Amino acid sequence: MGLTVGIVGLGLIGASFAKAYKENEENSVVYGWNRTKSVTQMAQMQHIIDGELTDENLGTCDIVILSLYPEATINWMEEHKEHFNKEGLVIDACGTKRLVCEKGFEIAKENGFLFVGCHPMAGTKFSGMGHARGDMYFGAPMVVVPPRFDDMFLLDRVKDLLSPCGFGSFHLSHADEHDKMIAFTSQMAHLVSNAYIKSPSARNHKGFSAGSYKDMTRVAWLNPTMWTQLFLENKDNLIFEIDHLQEELAKYRQALVDDDFDGLRDLLDEGRKIKEEVDGI
Template sequence: MKNIYVIGVGLIGGSLAKDIKQHNPNVVIHGISRKDATLEQALSLGLIDKKATLDDVQYADLVIVSIPVDATVKLLPSILDKIPDTGLVIDAGSTKEAICKVVENHPKRRNFLAAHPIAGTEHSGPNAAISGLFEGKTNIICEVEKTAFKLQEQALEIFKALGMRIRYMNPEAHDKHIAYVSHLSHISSFMLGKTVIEKEKNERDIFDMAGSGFASTVRLAKSSPEMWTPIFKQNKVNVIETLNEYINNLTQFKEFMEQDDFDAIFKEMQDTNHIKDILNGIN
């Protein structure tokens, strides 16, 4: 594998480029972006070796697609049109059903691997790329049986070198589960931040009085709306289902408060404490 093209050199794409280059110093990383300023920044940071265009993927051994999921759905078929028969395309989108659907009948479907490395921070852009981001993180792969076996092996070698754990799942199950453990967390963070900003008009009070609990809870509210709005749109049905359940739990908690039923509140929190056993060991 010599020529790697990264479409979207931000947090995920840039971090993948950084780690792949570290493990394979001889590969040439080509960056592709709508904005030349992004590529200039990626060059200056050493994330990529050269700037490229979409037409250049005809020379690719590997293409990594790390752009908003709505853009992935639009571009993926044309990317597959252009790549050589031996090339591999991997996406890193947080939704999988729509992405897999758009290429299900593509002549080069065997050249595509649908993946979702569950890693990241609240930051975006080339400056957000960091080494070791994927170490110990889960990478969900969907419809692996539709990817050519030799290309599967190449992808798994890369993921293993980066320290990822692999889990296989169908796209529908992925989107349903990720709505609970990722998408709902982002919505909660955004809406908590909104509630506090609207109520606490004095920004200095927010800064002075907010503890580490508040800061960690609203951390995700710093995430990119350009990335997350398409995710919510593509996973609308599942997100609405999770929101209904979450709102029901909030409503019940409020009712316990109104009824002065603090024994029930204690039990709710005590039962939920089990989450620490489930999440023990997650960074």
């Protein structure tokens, strides 16, 4: 008997989870819910899901994956809190963890089900069910924020239930630690890329750009509504990273203004050494 899976939110992330279970878990049953009813119907027509996720079948799900924006995730959990399987697992897929985990752990504890914060470190520049892939998570890292760190079997349970998705690694984290690191590794990359492309030179780049330009601008193509909410929920950590970057850029700018060859070379060499130190050659 395969797993019974509930997917809440059938965009890129949620539909990719649905496809992973349908393609890689024999005899699985996948139910899906989306705010826009036509998306749910289309997912069923395309055999991405087997049927609509309802209060009646929610309690049969071995795992429920909430693939909504953070506030919507909390609201959906609150509205359906009495219907989750008490023996199952509920996870989210949000890009920030403090708010979702604080509220989610509280709702789960009060209603007798298990909620674990999760963040799949995968995606594309596109959004929507039409770009979903069953191999989206293959080899990708999954960050796991558990409600407690004294349960030796909890991570194994998460791994087992997510095994059809093919994650390459699982990393335990506190919500605070997650949001601090995500501000640096993900949110700053999106913000800087999005600001960089606003240069007046951008519209004339063709013929002058190659890999560096593509690497720098890839994530400028983002979902504005989703990233606005994520940025604002993590604004303390993101502002810290912005301030630090501005301080560093000011050093490069001053070296250029002063025609300071040695100073500029030292700044560049410092960055090269740090990159080698943290990521290897």
